[in-house]
Amino acid sequence: MLFKRIKKEPDPRLITVTLPEVKQAVRQFEKDMPAAINRTVLMKDDKSIDLSRLARYLGGKTEQKFYMSRETFEIFEEAEKDIPYFLDMVQLAVDNYISDTGKLPLREEASLPEVHYHLLSSQRYLKETPPFPLYITADELMLTHRAEHFK
Structure with a gap:
């Protein structure tokens, strides 16, 4: 050998x-x-x-x-490394949508302030849909993936 x-x-x-x-x-x-x-x-x-x-x-x-996440500063372990990617992408889309329309892109039928991905995609603000819901917080309209934030 x-x-x-x-x-x-x-x-x-x-x-x-x-x-x-x-x-x-x-x-x-x-x-x-x-x-x-x-x-x-x-x-x-x-x-x-x-x-x-x-x-x-x-x-x-x-x-x-x-x-x-560059947008929210939230830190994640390696097992959750996809979350900051989607947080940053959707946060920018939400910010641009709000800036252009003055409205929040929320799903009307949702019990929590969930981002309306289809609305953002159909109006070309979002190029990729996250595989999990994101929510808009009242704190400076920042996104979170944690539904428990609202309980």
Whole structure:
């Protein structure tokens, strides 16, 4: 056998972090930065957070991935990495629709303030429909995927 398989051992210097720890590290990072700099500078193109820049707040380096919405600043674990993509896309569509029409794009038959995807798509504000509902909050008309926000 010419090549010997080398088993990669986990790096003992790497740490495991929780979502609350990452959220706290991001808040502290933003607090320590000049006022003109916000947390979105931590985002990579794929919406993942550059955790190497948070190592001093987290207490070490990690290979875990967390993702953030550029529009809502909400942070997600890797299992939910599609949520920030859809949040950002729909938030922009909702903002543009409101700016153009002065109305909220809500489903009339819904018991919660659910975004009306078909309305936004038919009027070319939305190019892709999320596979889950999004809701418009009263807080600055920001979106959330959490129905429990309204209970």
